[in-house]
Amino acid sequence: MSRLKPYAMSCPVSLSLDLLGNRWALLVLRELHAGPASFAQIRGGLPGIATNMLSARLTELCNAGLISKTRRLYALTDAGLSTRAILFELARFGRSLPAPDAPSDPDGISHRAVVFAGAIERAAGPLDDIRAQITLNGEPFALTVAGGRVALQAGPMPLAPVELAFDWSDVEAVARGDQRVAHFVAEREIAAEDPLQVAALLDLLQKAMDIYGGFK
Secondary structure: OOOOOOOOOOOHHHHHHHHHOOOOHHHHHHHHOOOOEEHHHHHHOOOOOOHHHHHHHHHHHHHOOOEEEEOOEEEEOHHHHOOHHHHHHHHHHHOOOOOOOOOOOOOOOHHHHHHHHHHHHHHOOOOOEEEEEEEEOOEEEEEEEEOOEEEEEEOOOOOOOEEEEEOHHHHHHHHHOOOOHHHHHOOOOOEEOOHHHHHHHHHHHHHHHHHHHOOO
8 A cells, every 4th residue: 555645746846855755764764875784783773763663664665666675784776876965965954953952963974875875966076086085983984986886884995095084174174164174184194105196185075064064
C-alpha cells in the first residue's frame, strides 16, 4: 500500500517535499554521503531517532530509488548522490541560524562530509585532477576530483599522493574570512611527493571554503 502524501500537488517543490520533507529523511541521506553504512552506523550518526522511524525512512528512500541495500549496507544510488547539492545549500543557509543550547551531535564528523564535498564540487573545474587523503578532526576521508566530479568517502586512501590533516574549526574560520587555507596549512604537516598536487589541492580547498562561506 502506498503511503499518504502530505501535499499531493504537481508543483516540483511539493513533489520533492513529499519524499524528502518527512522527518529525518534528509538527515538519513546526509549520513550516507560519507559512504555505505549499516543500520547501526546510520543510527549512530542520528542521535534521537527511533529504530522504527529509521526503518521507515530507509524503506521509503529505497523504494524511491535514492538508496540501495546490499546485504547489511545501505548506499546512495546516483539519484541519491544528486541530493548533495540540496544538503549543501541547507548547510550554507543553516550557518546563519543559532545552534540549540544543548546540541546532540554525533561523536564523529562523517555528517560534515556532504557539506565539504558539496563545497568542493562547486569549486572544482573540469580539468581538476586531484587525489588526496583529508583527515578531519582525526577521521580520514578519501577525496577524488576528476572531470568535475567529486567523491569523498570515509576511510583512508591507499597510496594517497597528498595527505593533509586539519579540523572542522579551520573550515569554519576560512568560511568566516578569519584566515586563509595557506595560513592554517602552514602549521600542519603535509605528506606529498608532488608539489603541484599540493598547490592544486590548497587552491581548490580555498575556493571551496569561500563558496561555503558565501564569498563566491
